[in-house]
Amino acid sequence: MRKGSFWQILANRNFLKIGSVQIFSLVSAYTLNFILIGRIFGVTHSTVAVSFFLFLYYLPTMILGPFIGVFIDNFNKRKIFVLTNLFQAVIVLAYLGVGEKIWSAYVIVFLYSLGDELFNPAVGAALPALVKKKSWQTANTFFLLTTQSSIMVGSLIGGLALKFFKWVDLTFLLVSLMLFLAVAISLSLPKKPLRGIKKLKIDFSDLSNLGAVLDLPNFWRQVKEGYQFIRNEPFILFPILLLSGLQGLVAMALIILPSLAAMLKINFADSSYLVIIPAILGVVLASFFVNKTVQKVRKNILVLTGLYLAGGSILLLSLLTLFGQHPFIVGLPFFLILGASAVLVLIPLQTLIQEYTPFNVRGRVFSTLNTMINLGTVLPLLVTATLVDIFGVRFILLMAGLFIILLGVFAQKKRAMIIIVDSQEKK
Numbered sequence: 001m002r003k004g005s006f007w008q009i010l011a012n013r014n015f016l017k018i019g020s021v022q023i024f025s026l027v028s029a030y031t032l033n034f035i036l037i038g039r040i041f042g043v044t045h046s047t048v049a050v051s052f053f054l055f056l057y058y059l060p061t062m063i064l065g066p067f068i069g070v071f072i073d074n075f076n077k078r079k080i081f082v083l084t085n086l087f088q089a090v091i092v093l094a095y096l097g098v099g100e101k102i103w104s105a106y107v108i109v110f111l112y113s114l115g116d117e118l119f120n121p122a123v124g125a126a127l128p129a130l131v132k133k134k135s136w137q138t139a140n141t142f143f144l145l146t147t148q149s150s151i152m153v154g155s156l157i158g159g160l161a162l163k164f165f166k167w168v169d170l171t172f173l174l175v176s177l178m179l180f181l182a183v184a185i186s187l188s189l190p191k192k193p194l195r196g197i198k199k200l201k202i203d204f205s206d207l208s209n210l211g212a213v214l215d216l217p218n219f220w221r222q223v224k225e226g227y228q229f230i231r232n233e234p235f236i237l238f239p240i241l242l243l244s245g246l247q248g249l250v251a252m253a254l255i256i257l258p259s260l261a262a263m264l265k266i267n268f269a270d271s272s273y274l275v276i277i278p279a280i281l282g283v284v285l286a287s288f289f290v291n292k293t294v295q296k297v298r299k300n301i302l303v304l305t306g307l308y309l310a311g312g313s314i315l316l317l318s319l320l321t322l323f324g325q326h327p328f329i330v331g332l333p334f335f336l337i338l339g340a341s342a343v344l345v346l347i348p349l350q351t352l353i354q355e356y357t358p359f360n361v362r363g364r365v366f367s368t369l370n371t372m373i374n375l376g377t378v379l380p381l382l383v384t385a386t387l388v389d390i391f392g393v394r395f396i397l398l399m400a401g402l403f404i405i406l407l408g409v410f411a412q413k414k415r416a417m418i419i420i421v422d423s424q425e426k427k
Contacts, residue, residue: 009138014130014193017185021081022123023146024182025088028175029116030154031161032092033057035171036109038162040102041258049102051255051385054377056110060117061374069367070222072122073360077129077194080122081186084115089179091115095172117370124366128354129193140350141287144343148283152276163267197360226364235356236365239349242303244372245407246345249400252380259393263321264328278332282339289340290347299348300411306344307408311401313337318397 009015033054040049072080091112098104131139161171199218230236253260257275261267266274290302317334321327357365388396 008135009131009142012131012135014190015127015139015142017189018081018123018126018130019142019146021085021182021185021189022143023150024178024185025085025116025119026147026150027154027157028088028092028178028182029112030151031157031171031175032095032109032112032154034155034158035161035168036095036105037258038158039168040105043102047255047259047385047388050258053102053106053109054255056106057113058374058377059110060113061371062378064114064117065367065371065374067219067223068117068371069121069226069364070219072118072125072363072367073197073222073226074199074363075196076191077122077126077196077363078186078189078191080118081189082183084119084122085179085182085186088112088115089176089183092172092176092179096169121363121366121370124369125362126194128357128362129359133355136354137347137351138291140347140354141291141343144346144350145283145287148280148339148342152280155276196363222364226361226368229361230365230368233356235352239352240365240369240372242407242411243346243349243369244376246342246404247373248376248380249404252377252384252396252400255384256388256393256396259388263393264331265326266328274328275331275335278335279339279342282336282341283343285336286340286343287347290343299352302344302348304408304412306341307404307411309337309344310341311404311408313341313401314397314404315401318394318401322394 036053037050040053041047043049091108094108094111095105098108127139127143128136157171157174161168199222201218230240260275264275293302313334317331320330323330353365353369384396387399
């Protein structure tokens, strides 16, 4: 990382605060998902049951996704952070009574996800308001590192809870505490930089008139305005489409994780660190590389390199682990490469979105990104579960590797977009 930018980010207290809030939120989500996926798979021994759980986690996107960005743009994001984390801290406590009744977990995860539907795009929209433009690249690297570290920590906590804790409910209490801490930190964030545009006039004086309560004519105008901006701005549309496809594959990885652990001949609980830690190491190493080379290498080169490395690694992982008595050892370098390739793709694309998104539509842009990511996940969730049960996890890995390589071919054809951006940045 560039030294000056590195220390500027660390000196920015508001960045550290929002980063801490995100860490608590993500660690909570991944801890819960890991424990519940393990519990559901242990009770049902069905990948379909796991996919249905994840489907319900993403379902709020299908209901609220196209509209939630309007609220994020209009209202103070500090309040959104406080209310969503408070809501989730209370909802998590409902898991204490679930036990082996997995159907109750399905209802609770849907309610929990409603908070994430507001929180996640609000964080994306808030980051450029708290960090100077020259530090966005470094800030995105930090956020990616914290995201991946949160996956590791959450999965590790979940794995240890499944393996060693006789009373897993203790973990639910810990998660609730983390979310209450996120509420406390959110309250210390400044109001002014996170203010909304306040063009939406909510009026509760006549609850029988829904149109007046929600200011529907103005609401629909803002929805249309946001989507027209995205459609007409290729530097926003292309990164959103590419990120959506890649993040859908990340969600698929959650479904196949129990089956992948079996393929690698390791315990599912151990996969929380045996698989994820090498990937995190790849993320860390690539993050330093990207920040040193981003001014010298065009963004399209970084993105294409990441896509081809990821696709090739998944293909080789599915084939080479057929040989030998210890397939996990064979897979280790590929997990590291997959982590590194994620950085090469995600950081340049995330920075492009920030650079070309004005303040007044950030909520709608990042809400659309969040919506596209989740919607792009729903179909693979359902299809993957069925295919894993029928053909096995190796078939899914082969298909995923080929898909990413084809995505790289598509991105290479669209390289002019990113090259133009780079040339404009150098002027």
